[in-house]
Amino acid sequence: MNLGIFLLGTAYVLSQFFRAFLAVLTSVLETDIGATPDDLAGASGLWFLAFAAMQIPVGWGLDTFGPRRTAGWLLLAGGGGGAAVFALATAAWHIDVAMTLIGVGCSPVLMASFYIFGREYPPARFAVLASLMLAIGSSGNLVAAYPMALAAELIGWRAALWVLAGVSALVAFGILSRVRDPDPVEGEESGSLLALFRVRALWLIYPLIGVSYAISIAVRGLWIGPYLSDTFNATTSQIGTASLVMGIAMIVGALAYAQADRLISSRKWMIIGGSVLILIFGGVLITAPENSLLLSAAMMAGTGFFGANYAVLMAHGRSFLPPALIGRGVTMLNLFSIGGVGILQMASGRVYRAALADGAAPTEAYVAVFTLLVASLAVGLAFYLFSRDSPSG
Template identity: 55%
Template sequence: MQAGLIVLCLAYVLSQFFRAFLAVLSGVLEQEIGAAPDDLAFASGMWFLSFAVMQLPVGWALDHLGPRRSASVLLLLGGGGGAALFALATSPLHVSLAMFLIGIGCSPVLMASYYIFARQYPPRRFATLAALMLGVGSVGNLVASYPTALAVDLFGWRGTLAGLAAISTAVAVGIFLTVSDPEPPEDPQKGSVLDLLKMPVMWAIFPLMLVAYAPSGALRGLWSGPYLTDVYGLSTQQVGLATLVMGAAMIAGTFVYGPLDRVLGTRKWVILIGNLLGCASLGGLILVTGGPVWMPVAMMAAVGFFGATFPVIMAHGRAFVPPHLAGRGVTLLNLFGIGGVGIMQFATGRIHETLTGAEPSLPYTGIFAFFLVFLGAGCAIYLLSHDSMD
């Protein structure tokens, strides 16, 4: 199982990469195939949308087929196939279709490992293990920054994507060969995702799950690139360095949050205070726009650091899920977390299109304010939640 988890972690590196690399490619894709920021926002939204929609069938597949077949087949067809299509893209539509396929391919990877953690490890260790997988896998976030900019300079964006198609295929085969499915429950019980939706305790958690990851995911995944290019005139490699800083902050935040619930004896207040600090960071990003470039880069890093509550929110909700619905429980929570980013990417694309004009910073100020309002609303609803400790 350890070898299988290592390969799943490699697959999650790819998942993190694919959700973040468009920020670095935004300039070259606009020059070569006419993909404007609005087009790339739509393409990024398609990745998150297909990823989110797949969570319900992935949850069923984890509970009935196991993580081995679920993760390997989807990553092979969606990840490998989607990256190959991207390498051949000649229009923004092709990029959107490729991102849709890649989202399907990445959809089971993290949840396959979380399913193994939920079924084979003590519940009190779930948040730490989840954060560890998320943090190590987030190396893909770093690779999607400056290293990708260098790869594009050396091999071109088409050659880079072709290489990623080959890597995705190899990792999918590795999952099939190394991952072992957990033993089925001794006393299997019937149930469905509807049983989870009938639990009132979950409905104070879902709204924050919907919006908590969206600011850092959307900024790192796309908007940091056009923002730094349009407002500050940075080159592709300079954008790569800036996104490297934000990616490193997101990884650091994940490792810091991981053990805090056990150290402080609470999940609710770790999550709430962290996201309120995320709101403050978004407000700071609005205020420093137009100042020296290091200031917005620092504020984006703060958004990434404080927004890394995903594994703790997952553990908070997971504590209320019965064992026989472990797969569907973690994937339902993930549906809200990833789906929120997709919805907000579509919305922010429209905001950018509407506000684009004489002032280059105005569309991005509107996008940051949009994230701030919704994250604040999610925190307000989350105040009604019940704490959970295992």
């Protein structure tokens, strides 16, 4: 791993951090600038929608300008600039603007890494390198939990955001100076988006990949904080710890899925089994939301573990792609995954707000959110049941 790849990995750590850090700032942002949990749900959703909307332009940018300029300039303007806007926020809509900019800034970093892996390394090493990059980036989820909560307590959330703006800018300048663009390949055959949608085997995978990651990141990135605070009077430290445990569960789950993919012959039924367990954990949160903080935290950690099936779902979809469509196909699958998170994040905020407007207690409003998430996963799984299997290993 050279310095350029290391810097892209660091940028992906920032990307993972920014998609999850709002959960531990819920209370302080409501106190300081009046940003309610549903405001933050919308802001988090905008991050994912901006990220998803950028996937096709990012693909074009990688082919036209290369990963160095595409990732470097977008991270500098979006990541660094967005974090600075966040640090200056005095109203909830300022956070909307900040998170949208940050989503744009984070959108190219993982695909830039994959682009380099596909161009510079033998095909047999691609899966290993991609898995390593995902593992490195997942540490951003951990930093977004207890360490961010501690930083907010010690130096204040505004100072913490200024530090993040500076780090984002430094990483961006590093990418611009140290990442080397792969040599262009002459006469390369490429496919169109229209040809991609003719691959019917993907049609029944899109719905599940659009909601599978969404349920984990919605809980981990947003609702775990306000739910534990309002239902169990959890402290910032307790919320940070629960978030940290769920983040670790998501990392371990991703590694477990990768290992299971080598041992279980049916990729489809492995994914179905994990999804069913998530439905069970969600059912516990819906039916026993006030039982105990430990039980709720355990159910959320279980959701994170079994919801870490992104790489396996991507592998399932990729198995149906002809060579000329692999790049566009993987990007499209990623678009559905991230776009689904954004839509579900925003929808969860509206459900929460509507429940409170109807006179529901805070815990009942969270039950409504969990019901939305579980129902969405059930619908995606219903489509996926009729998908074509692809062998693991």
